[in-house]
Amino acid sequence: MHRYGLRDDQWDWIKDLLPGRESSVGVKAADNRLFVEAVLDRYRAGIPWRDLPGRFGDWKNVHRRFSRWAKSGVWKRVFQHLAADADNEYAMIDSTIVRAHQHSAGAQKSWRGPGKRALARWVEYQDPHPGRCAR
Numbered sequence: 001m002h003r004y005g006l007r008d009d010q011w012d013w014i015k016d017l018l019p020g021r022e023s024s025v026g027v028k029a030a031d032n033r034l035f036v037e038a039v040l041d042r043y044r045a046g047i048p049w050r051d052l053p054g055r056f057g058d059w060k061n062v063h064r065r066f067s068r069w070a071k072s073g074v075w076k077r078v079f080q081h082l083a084a085d086a087d088n089e090y091a092m093i094d095s096t097i098v099r100a101h102q103h104s105a106g107a108q109k110s111w112r113g114p115g116k117r118a119l120a121r122w123v124e125y126q127d128p129h130p131g132r133c134a135r
Helices: 008-017 032-045 059-072 074-083
Strands: none
Touching: 008 032, 008 074, 032 059, 059 074
16 A cells, blocks of 8 residues: 555445446446545645556546546545545644634734725836737
8 A cells, every 4th residue: 555545444435436346337447446546646646647656557547537437426426425424534624734824813904995995006017008919
């Protein structure tokens, strides 16, 4: 198992929702777990499909299968099944993930009122004819 691979208990939780299992109609998919791990790896790392590691196979096939599952509602079923879990381990947020901007701490907020906006400061730098090409 790789560092971010699915644990056996996580896989057991979702494997019966996926197409290609032995009890479903059609071709049996021997690599559903590898495919799900490829999709998770892609979204965890924030990489393009082309940059998937070679251990997951051809990136075009992974993307094609991901798109088919998305169109047929497989991912929606999986997420609904996970959302029904009372543990909700995947939805935890703490201060290491979410940080406030330094200016958001206790400063007095100004209120201009409805319809009153701040004026642009550098009027001389604004284009007097927006949409036209400069000559």
